[in-house]
Amino acid sequence: MKVAVYAICKNEARFAARWMASMGEADGVYVLDTGSTDGTAERLRALGAVVAVEEIIPWRFDAARNRSLALVPEDADICVCTDLDEVFRPGWRAALEGAWGPDTVQASYRYTWSFRPDGREDTVFWSEKIHSRQGWRWVHPVHEVLERLPGFPPGGKAAAPGVQLDHHPDPSKSRGQYLPLLELSVEEAPGDDRNTHYLGREYLYYGRWDDCIRTLKRHLSLPSAVWADERCASMRYIARALVQKGEKAEARRWLWRAVGEAPHLREPWLELAWQLYESGEWDGVAYLCRAALSIETRPQTYICEGWAWGSLPWDLLSIGLYRTGRRAEALEAARQALALEPDNARIRRNVELLGG
Template sequence: AAELQRLRAAVDKPFADAYRMTTRNYQPQPTGMGARSVTDEYPEERGMKFWVPTTKIRLFRRKEGVRFEGAVHELVERSVEKLGMNVADLTVPVLHFGDVSKRRDPDRYLEVARRKVAERPDDPKAYFELGTVLNKLRKFEESVEVLTKGLELIEAGHTAPYAQPELFYAARGNALQGLGRYEKAIVDFRRALGLKPNAHEFWNNIGVCYESLGQYDKAAEYYERAHKLAPSLPLPKANLERVRKKIAADVRLSVCMIVKDGEKTLERAIRSVLPFADEVVVVDTGSSDRSVEIARALGAKVGHFRWRNDFAAARNASLQMATGTWIMWLDADDVVPSTEWPKLQELKFQEPDKAFMFILRNEGVAGEKCWQLRMFPNRPGVEFVYPVHEQVTPSLQKLGIPVTTVNVEIVHTGYSSDEVVRAKKEKYLRYLLEYLETNPDDQLARYHVAFTYHTTGRQRQAVGEFRKIVEDPGFEANNPRVHANALLYLGRAYLELGQVEEAISALQRARDKGFERGLVTVSLAQAYNLLKQPEKALEALEDFPFDRIEISPMPVDTDAMRYSAYYQKGLALERLGRIEEALDAYAQAQRATDRYDLARRRMAILRGRLRA
């Protein structure tokens, strides 16, 4: 009632021509600038948790020339100023529930924010609004560029209502933090602090950056200051408690690597783990370059192992040197992106009673992704097996240690050219064949031999080895996924040999197993198209996950697979005379990836026919 009386008085007995009023934007989390806890001051806000203040002119005289400007976050401030109207603050809040009562479409706001920048290229606030939307959409690179442009406009003397430089620095800091550029983000947050020293958000964000860098003492210092500035907010308090637990915890993570002549990539690999690793173990297998020198200079514990064509044996030598609670293994040409550091720091403070599979992304000519087991407890009995494609899974199973997937990405840079990939496959095949001679009943090793034959174009040898696997009922019972993959790639090998009926038989069996759904359905569609059975090809593709291809333990180039699915769909539709639909499918294929031009060529042919 008191607020309504003040509002009525401002209208009946005005002391200004226009009034700035503060909006309480209610939010489920205290993530906005100036976030505050709800105290149930008003009955309407009961059930809300936090609110973020924004101030703008809300009440003004009806006067010719007063108008809203801006495609989004529209304001009357510029027109009020041009008309020389007197503006005052009115201490009556506006309660806004839009962020909690409905889902906002950020893509819609992005389109409008871009239009506002295009219409007002000298308005720094327009750039801030666009940068904020880009941050919400995780388009951090573009956000950094946009916010930098806005700051340049401010420095050049351009003004806009509520265009506060500290907010630009903070928003750009958020974008840099999202990109994993923590040191640069700290610089921006400190610039923001220089302009607004008591903003708890800036202190908290610097703490987050230091925690991401593994500098827990500094993180605690900044979290503590944020908590003192905003004692009622749960986030700074929770961050402070978490980092204090990390400081006190007796937990260590050892990163174990093996290397031979890896001087070109080793330093980058080691530096990429230093913010979360407590120990780096590097076992050299006979380098003649500076690998050992580089490892020692970066503080790694260095060991030596005489190479005997056995990756598992070399990796086990690195495990024996590790003293951490956890072990994570890495190749000398792997990199852990800085965006993944906070995730790994959280994982190592979990109970060491499980193992983790991470996403391995191959960078280079082979653009596949797959799940790969990379982190596990350091326990007696955990060891690698197999001379190539070495694994710890069998030993973990014996110890009863469960395995779970975690959204942490590791980048492998070793497949830099087709020649490098081919040379590695030939070397690995040689090691595997040596192993298989003395272990002829090891069907998992045989699977890797068969798969290498398939990927190097030796399809008849691949068929022979895959058939030995799929005809082994004992192997199917103990390794259902690998058995299903053997059926899949047996079908793929038959396709390469032109034995389409045999391919369909193997692929149908693979489909019934329920694994690798994407590649199975694409392969079946390809087979039916080869047999000129477009209806069956389209029926097979009904099972294809066009919207979201799941990552699996098998390395798969998801863009290439999506391309192939749309291409096979286009072929089937074209054969059925549904030309417009075929053109659309081919266009979808080219949107999936531009590395291939089969679909583009079919489109050109079809359009030529339509014109004729």
């Protein structure tokens, strides 16, 4: 079985050696450099990669991904798309080959998108950027995804749990190009629910509260917007924008809607618990945190946010219990929070004050 890695890059020489070492289990590495000025292409070639240099004008990620995929030899069996700020943990190839069956055309694998300052995992989900050589193209100017070409059998998707890819991004890199590209994505495909959701979220990041609310309400109205997890996230983001506008009562109504949309997720319960915490409604805080903690299986989608699976739910629960006179239960919750974040001095003080 022939495995090929392919990627796009620009001015990432500092990542080249680490990335190439990580991708070394592949039979070949193919990179499209889109205009580096720091010697990235030369560094990658010296380390054994096949590198082509081509500027993509106007810039869009799907066009660049498709050009990089075209570099992969036609006889490759498995194509692995990564970025230079990502690192596979050793043994990924054997795990991938073990999961790949005769009818497999795509594989999903565990992806750590972010880490906490202490090195522990933060946001984790399963990604799907490993695929067969034939019958695929990348679509959308940003937040690009693989699309199966017409005329090719759909094939099967395999889970490859032994494959772990870690993301270690450059914090100085700007995401300024994302907003105009997302606006272009929605202009090109106004009925695409996924990119409409992403655009509303991007407006939230930019503090454009009214644009955020308008766009996410439109997302919720689209006939194709049926995935409860993403609908719930749109409702939570609407609530965040409303809070920024000073409309806390309306924000709370949207958070209750979010809970109803996806009660199987921790995030809506905890965002609502936080709002009740800020208004001193302690019984509600305790109830909502317990509801969140009753969800014990972490989802495998990108919607899952790291803070919902760290110390926060136990920490808020401890405070809610303490404020309602349940000191012994509060101590146990505080201990659970401290176990998840042992270096948090405030939580440690809470444990000590509660008698622990």
